[in-house]
Amino acid sequence: MERRMVTTVTDCPGRIVPVGTPITIPKDNFVTITQALGGNYTVTYNGNMVRVDGTDAAALGLEPEVLEFEQPDGDDILEEQVWDALRTVFDPEIPVDLVNLGLIYKVEIEQADKSVYIEMTLTAPGCGMGPVLVGDVEYRVAQVPNVKTVQVELVFDPPWSREMMSEEAQLETGMFY
Structure with missing residues (x-):
């Protein structure tokens, strides 16, 4: 995904990178998505890099990515x-x-x-x-x-x-x- 700007549609929880401090990006704020890999997002907000969990994708106006696996024959973990x-x-x-x-x-x-x-x-x-x-x-x-x-x-x-x-x-x- 290329860099793109979105507006938060609800308050959006995240963690400041790399220190991990929790932060809430308020509703109706612009953020720039700099990385969207593995269903999670790295955004910039007020000069900070913030990691947003994929389960909170809706706060960015995005659909959450669902991890899907084929059910194996039997009950073993593959x-x-x-x-x-x-x-x-x-x-x-x-x-x-x-x-x-x-x-x-x-x-x-x-x-x-x-x-x-x-x-x-x-x-x-x-x-x-x-x-x-x-x-x-x-x-x-x-x-x-x-x-x-x-x-x-x-x-x-x-x-x-x-x-x-x-x-x-x-x-x-x-x-x-």
Whole structure:
């Protein structure tokens, strides 16, 4: 999506990037959508970058994006669908998903209790968006058929570095060596 200006149709909750401070953009205010990926939005408002959750798309006058998966045969959780869900979570500042950024370290599926455990990191340990991104991961993976619980743990060992990014992500961000 190219940058475009919209007017909020209701009060719109968001979080200031990168500190994660909650903010409410009042109704009838102009915002510029700078990123619309994975169903979430990054907008600029009063000089701040603000992340708006896709569940609040209507406040921007937009239709929420619905994550849909094909129901598998049987009741197993399909690992491919978990990874597909993770690829729908994007960094609010960088137009790259968490998988291609190299932020997902581990995915473990326990078929017996229908749970998914994920270890992930952040591009910077002090990033205030960490809880927001963890919440996005939990929400998106919970949409995968047969998943009952999702546990996400933020880890910082090993520390993230740009070498962990996919080549595609490095090219997208201009960080290719």
